[in-house]
Amino acid sequence: MTTPSTGNTPKVVVAVIPARGGSKGVPGKNLRRVGxxxxxxxxxxxxxxxxxxxxxYVSTDDAAIALAARAAGATVIDRPAELSTDTASSEAALTHALETLGWSADVLVFIQATSPFVDPVDLDAAVARVADDECDVVFAARRTHAFLWRLTESGAVGVNHDASVRLRRQDLEPQFQETGAFYVMDAAGFRSSGFRFFGRVGIAVVDDLGSIDIDSADDLELATRVAPMLTPRAAIEVDAVVTDFDGVHTDDRVHVSADGTESVTASRADGMGFSLLRRAGIGLLIISSETNPIVSARAQKLQVEVLQSIDDKAAALTTWALERDVDLERVAFVGNDVNDLGCMALVGWPIAVADAHPLVLSAARVTLSAKGGHGAIREVADRILTAPGSAQPTLEELWSRSLPTP
Structure with a gap:
């Protein structure tokens, strides 16, 4: 939608996300996953x-980034090699993007992919301030009451405070630290100045967790840990659900009798979850690294295809999806342990049960509230079948289908 302005003509707002392929601090950074x-x-x-x-728009020189950007819903602008070096400025990429678009934007929103927690509400508020001519530029920053120092030849000197008068931290005048997450600019002003700061500059104050910027492996690890706290409980929109068996359908324990016979405990709620997914036309598959008659028996009971004795689960999943023309971005994989990480890296919806290994939790887009063997699959089913705008039948309709015909 176009943004209203104080004048009679609505403003055209364009977002440009520069995302080049080269990165020395974190190789392949723009394709690294958070949540x-x-x-x-x-x-x-x-x-x-x-x-x-x-x-x-995503401005990039990298084919893999371009593919990911298009899959996410953006239009790609091919960035020339000379504007994709370590020394090339973001302003150069923005200028090239706007020149490619014929400078048709009134408001330019510059978003950096290295800030994984940009809140759309913050973007809208910043755009409104520029579109309504309150500011020429609005940038994201976090408020800080930190005592700042600089080193000189004679020692450390206070920057924003008198070191001889120790104020309470809350009594310091607040400072604002630029996060780099986004900059909203009047496009004509940017074209004239060639730089992101010009005219009347305003600050969009963002929260501390949302201000994380990824410039190192440690930053990436921090963002991965924080992601579950900042990601709302979202509906899962997929065409297929693939799961591990042990630790997902079960609580990862095995009961062994005196004669060596093994047994496990499964959830009837999970059985209903699979039944609802199957009736809704969702593709289903179980992949297990072991060969166990228990897995075969459970899969037969659930009427779900199963692949057993699989050493390379990721390869098996890729082959299965190709044979059925299923887009891996539209696949959910539910796992619990490190041998599931390969599959989780392939799909659009990597999902971890609540008691999964820490590495699996870090790789997950969704972490379930249910543990393995305690209704995890049913939780997945409910979140798929209640997706906003989903074309799937309602749970009530699916339930009525499951009743015996009178």
Missing amino acids: GVSLVARAVASALAAESIDHV
């Missing part, structure tokens, strides 16, 4: 979710 979603896809999703942004 199971690549950084470039997260940036695109934030821009698309902002009501005020009309068009979303």
Whole structure:
């Protein structure tokens, strides 16, 4: 939608996300995943979710990033090699993007993919301030009351405080630290100045957790840990659900009798979950690294295809999806342990049960509230079948189908 302005003509708002392929600090950074979603896809999703942004573009020199950006819903602008070096400025990429678009934007939203937690509400508020001529530029920053120091030849000197008078931290005048997450600019002003700061500059104050910027492996680890806290309980929109068996359908324990016979405990709620998914036309598969008659018996009971004795689960999943023309971005994989990480890296919806290994929790886009063997599959089913705008039948309709015919 176009953004209203104080004048009679609505403003056209364009978001540009520069995302080059080269990165020395974190190789392949823009495709690294946080909460199971690549950084470039997260940036695109934030821009698309902002009501005020009309068009979303990703400027890149990298084919893999371009593919991920298009899959996320952005339009790709091919960036020349000379504008994709370590020394090339973001302003150069923005200028090239706007020149490619014929300078048709009134408001330019510059979003950096290295900030994985950009809130669309913050974007809309910043756009409104520029569109309504309150500011020429609005940038994201976090408020800080930190005591700042600088080193001189004679020692450390207070920057924002008198070191001889120790104020309470809350009594310090607040400072604002630029996060780099986004900059909203009047496009004509940017064209004239060639730089992101010009005219009347305003600050969009964002929360501390949402201000994380990824510039190192430690930053990436921090963002991965924080993601579950900042990701709302979202509906899962997929065409197929693939699961591990032990630790997902079961609580990862095995009961062994005196004669060596093994048995496990499964959840009837999970059985209903699979039944509802099957009736809704969702593709289903169980992949297990072991060969166990228990797995075969459970899969037969659930009427679910099963692949057993699989050493390379990721390869098996890829082959299965190709044979059925299923887009892996539209697949959910539910896992619990490290041998599931390969599959989780392939799919659009990597899901971890609540008691999964820490590495699996870090790789997940969704972490379930249910533990393995305690209704995890039913939780997945409910979140798929209640997706907003889903074309799937309602749970009530599916339930009525499961009743015996009178």
